[in-house]
Amino acid sequence: MPDRKMFWRIIRRLLSANRGRLFVILLALGAGATITSALLNLQVDAKRRLTTEFRVFGANVMVAPRESGRGVEIETLDEAVFKKIPQVAAGRRVPSVAFLYLIANASSYHSKKAVPAVVAGNAGYGITDILPGNYVEISSSMPHGEPNCILGVKVAAELDVHVNDRLFLEDTGRKEACHVAMIGGYGGPEDNQIFINLDIAQRLAGLPGRISLIQVSVAGTPAEIEGYITELKGDLPDVDVRPIRQFTEGEAKIYNRISGILSATVGLVLLLTALCVMAAMTNVAMERRNDVGLMKAIGGATRRVLRLFLAEAAILGLTGGVLGGAVGILLSMWLGKAVFGVAARPRLIVYPVAVALTIIVAIAGAFPLRRLASIRPAAVFRGEA
Amino acid sequence: MFLRLVADSFSRRPRHKLLTGAALALGMAVATAALSVSLDVGDRLAREFRSLGANLLVTPQADSLPLEIGGVDYRPVNAGAYLPDADLSKLKTIFWHNNIIAFSPVLEVRVTSWTPQYSPASATFVKPAANGDSVLIGAWSNHSVTLPDGRDFLTGLDETNPWWRVDGSWFQDGAGECIVGKAFADRNAVIIGSPLYLATSSSDGLSLRVTGIFTGDGSDDNAVVTSLSIVQQCVGRPGQYRKLYVSALTKPEDDFARRDPATMKPDELERWSCSPYVSSIAYSIKQVLPGSDVRVIRRVAEGEGAILTRVRTLLWLVTFASLLAAALAVGASSAASVIERRTEIGLMKALGAGSGTVGFLLAAEQLLLALVGGAVGYSLGIWLARLVGQRIFGVAPEFSFLVLAVIIGLAAIVTMLGSAIPLRRASRYEPAPILRGE
Numbered sequence: 001m002p003d004r005k006m007f008w009r010i011i012r013r014l015l016s017a018n019r020g021r022l023f024v025i026l027l028a029l030g031a032g033a034t035i036t037s038a039l040l041n042l043q044v045d046a047k048r049r050l051t052t053e054f055r056v057f058g059a060n061v062m063v064a065p066r067e068s069g070r071g072v073e074i075e076t077l078d079e080a081v082f083k084k085i086p087q088v089a090a091g092r093r094v095p096s097v098a099f100l101y102l103i104a105n106a107s108s109y110h111s112k113k114a115v116p117a118v119v120a121g122n123a124g125y126g127i128t129d130i131l132p133g134n135y136v137e138i139s140s141s142m143p144h145g146e147p148n149c150i151l152g153v154k155v156a157a158e159l160d161v162h163v164n165d166r167l168f169l170e171d172t173g174r175k176e177a178c179h180v181a182m183i184g185g186y187g188g189p190e191d192n193q194i195f196i197n198l199d200i201a202q203r204l205a206g207l208p209g210r211i212s213l214i215q216v217s218v219a220g221t222p223a224e225i226e227g228y229i230t231e232l233k234g235d236l237p238d239v240d241v242r243p244i245r246q247f248t249e250g251e252a253k254i255y256n257r258i259s260g261i262l263s264a265t266v267g268l269v270l271l272l273t274a275l276c277v278m279a280a281m282t283n284v285a286m287e288r289r290n291d292v293g294l295m296k297a298i299g300g301a302t303r304r305v306l307r308l309f310l311a312e313a314a315i316l317g318l319t320g321g322v323l324g325g326a327v328g329i330l331l332s333m334w335l336g337k338a339v340f341g342v343a344a345r346p347r348l349i350v351y352p353v354a355v356a357l358t359i360i361v362a363i364a365g366a367f368p369l370r371r372l373a374s375i376r377p378a379a380v381f382r383g384e385a
Numbered sequence: 386m387f388l389r390l391v392a393d394s395f396s397r398r399p400r401h402k403l404l405t406g407a408a409l410a411l412g413m414a415v416a417t418a419a420l421s422v423s424l425d426v427g428d429r430l431a432r433e434f435r436s437l438g439a440n441l442l443v444t445p446q447a448d449s450l451p452l453e454i455g456g457v458d459y460r461p462v463n464a465g466a467y468l469p470d471a472d473l474s475k476l477k478t479i480f481w482h483n484n485i486i487a488f489s490p491v492l493e494v495r496v497t498s499w500t501p502q503y504s505p506a507s508a509t510f511v512k513p514a515a516n517g518d519s520v521l522i523g524a525w526s527n528h529s530v531t532l533p534d535g536r537d538f539l540t541g542l543d544e545t546n547p548w549w550r551v552d553g554s555w556f557q558d559g560a561g562e563c564i565v566g567k568a569f570a571d572r573n574a575v576i577i578g579s580p581l582y583l584a585t586s587s588s589d590g591l592s593l594r595v596t597g598i599f600t601g602d603g604s605d606d607n608a609v610v611t612s613l614s615i616v617q618q619c620v621g622r623p624g625q626y627r628k629l630y631v632s633a634l635t636k637p638e639d640d641f642a643r644r645d646p647a648t649m650k651p652d653e654l655e656r657w658s659c660s661p662y663v664s665s666i667a668y669s670i671k672q673v674l675p676g677s678d679v680r681v682i683r684r685v686a687e688g689e690g691a692i693l694t695r696v697r698t699l700l701w702l703v704t705f706a707s708l709l710a711a712a713l714a715v716g717a718s719s720a721a722s723v724i725e726r727r728t729e730i731g732l733m734k735a736l737g738a739g740s741g742t743v744g745f746l747l748a749a750e751q752l753l754l755a756l757v758g759g760a761v762g763y764s765l766g767i768w769l770a771r772l773v774g775q776r777i778f779g780v781a782p783e784f785s786f787l788v789l790a791v792i793i794g795l796a797a798i799v800t801m802l803g804s805a806i807p808l809r810r811a812s813r814y815e816p817a818p819i820l821r822g823e
Contacts, residue, residue, distance in 0.1 A: 192451045
């Protein structure tokens with residue numbers, strides 16, 4: 001079709017006629033697309049990353065025996081419950097640790113007499129994620145044969161033990177020994193506890209296969225965490241599954257604030273970028289008035305002329321969007337690394353959105369040319385319009 | 386003549402000038418909003434993080450090892466050390482007293498509870514089936530502390546444990562009232578208004594009236610909470626407490642903050658104690674409370690620091706992007722307005738104006754526009770920032786002169802830069818071809 005061939009030829013000419021101008025427009029559109037895609041990608045990624053970041057607070061869900069009316073007497077759960085806790089939620093590994101608490105007499109070579117202390121037997125994945133602390137002493141050697149234990153700072157000071165010392169535990173005649181591998185400060189009741197393997201604690205307490213409670217650290221938005229708890233409640237009808245409200249509530253509040261402020265700022269910046277690019281495009285389009293006049297003078301129908309310029313704008317938008325969008329995603333990955341230490345994962349949805357937005361803005365910017373459709377060619381040539 | 390030319394330019398094409406000014410104002414509005422929000426957000430979020438409750442725990446230094454499981458201390462009542470609560474007003478005298486936003490002393494004792502069996506009004510108390518120990522926690526609620534300078538400071542458990550949800554109301558200090566945990570209430574069929582009779586192993590019992598039922602963390606849902614003075618009397622430890630929770634606004638810790646103050650040089654120590662790091666606040670609390678051991682609740686404090694730092698960086702990045710976008714918008718529109726006036730420039734030069742005069746005239750026009758646009762944009766931006774701040778934090782950002790200075794400066798620089806390139810080109814124009822329309 002010769003008509004279409006001509007159309008594209010004119011477009012090619014329009015684009016290549018003025019290299020400097022082409023460069024400026026592409027720069028404006030590309031910069032807009034870069035900012036758009038970088039911020040969109042960073043925003044989507046940052047919100048997800050924040051939910052992971054919140055896990056520095058440690059466990060946020062607790063599974064404990066149901067209150068049976070026996071007050072605070074130590075009740076236990078069957079260890080089988082722990083095996084039923086899902087290990088993976090939303091594609092991420094969920095740290096979960098089972099604890100068995102007992103009071104045992106602890107002593108070391110230095111201590112003259114045994115001191116009663118709380119022993120926390122634990123088993124599971126991610127104890128450091130469940131109990132964030134500050135390890136003040138870490139043993140470099142791990143002897144074979146003897147189990148390791150971690151001591152809270154208070155209990156270590158009370159017993160006057162350091163890493164690599166041996167610790168003896170005794171509960172109503174049952175005895176165990178362990179090698180002190182680490183001493184940790186937690187700033188809570190954990191400072192007074194001795195952490196050892198669950199099976200040793202069970203032997204010590206004479207409670208094989210029993211645990212006191214399970215702590216779980218679930219990442220996710222407030223709604224996702226709530227969903228996980230509801231699901232777990234359904235899976236484990238006989239036990240008490242509850243959020244650790246200090247952290248779930250605090251997190252929800254902070255998450256909503258941060259994501260709100262992020263969305264608001266990103267929204268403002270995107271609006272501004274769109275207006276900026278549109279203004280630049282309008283300016284460039286208005287410079288075309290002589291061309292419009294000429295085309296009309298030699299018989300171009302208004303619609304066709306308009307279509308020509310809108311097509312030009314769309315092509316520019318597409319090019320600028322494709323280039324700028326890619327740069328923006330790379331930029332956001334780098335920015336993600338700067339902020340969170342981990343490169344932001346590119347979201348594929350962001351790219352087409354950024355390209356589409358750029359094209360829309362480019363066409364919207366060229367739209368004032370419509371007004372030129374009403375101009376009379378003669379007036380343009382006289383230099384009046 | 387100069388002023389007349391400028392005035393003429395504005396009155397001749399008001400619509401065009403309005404458009405350029407509007408672009409400028411819009412850009413500056415967004416920049417103002419982003420800047421004031423992110424300047425304010427650090428403080429706001431730090432306060433928001435206090436919804437996680439206390440970040441410092443004070444215990445007696447000479448204490449024996451607490452045998453605490455699930456929030457219950459299994460030590461005998463008389464074991465361990467105590468701290469005097471008369472010292473507590475000194476907390477608000479430390480260098481960082483404004484950063485201490487709440488504190489509450491706690492004294493716990495294991496008790497046996499009797500609850501009325503039939504109706505709240507009935508006076509018959511029934512001993513529970515099991516020798517149902519529960520924990521009686523003595524604390525403050527909305528307690529007024531008289532500071533050394535004569536002012537009163539209201540604080541209590543309601544502020545150090547903000548996640549506690551209380552149905553009914555908190556107990557009044559020293560009024561024989563208490564709140565009970567949800568699990569306790571369910572088990573003993575206690576409702577708001579019930580009387581409650583509690584006995585410890587060592588002393589006579591006391592009767593309290595339930596004013597509220599609270600949901601806490603789970604481990605404390607079995608407890609009865611009443612005012613500190615009642616528990617002190619019951620335990621026979623008047624004026625003493627065992628644990629103190631402190632909630633303080635802090636600055637995220639960096640490597641410098643984690644160093645041991647004992648190894649610092651004098652100037653470093655001064656810098657360290659003049660930054661509200663959680664560790665330096667802990668250090669100064671320890672100095673005003675003799676015999677105490679102040680520990681940082683790591684899970685709260687470190688998480689807070691990590692997240693605050695990241696969010697702050699993130700917001701600065703977005704703010705920077707918005708400043709960049711604003712600069713681009715303003716620069717582009719002022720460049721366009723200069724390009725459009727080529728004919729006029731040509732005419733002026735043809736009439737004998739030098740490049741300098743033309744440039745000066747156009748620059749003056751642009752600056753005037755920047756000033757007006759910047760001012761309008763600034764007020765619009767402040768309004769936007771208030772809107773955002775109000776919606777998200779419930780509090781509008783505070784006014785900051787820094788923002789005003791930055792915005793006016795930015796508007797001027799950006800318009801000048803935006804017009805500088807086309808102006809330079811304009812000064813090279815030969816008048817004749819322009820006037821011919823080429």
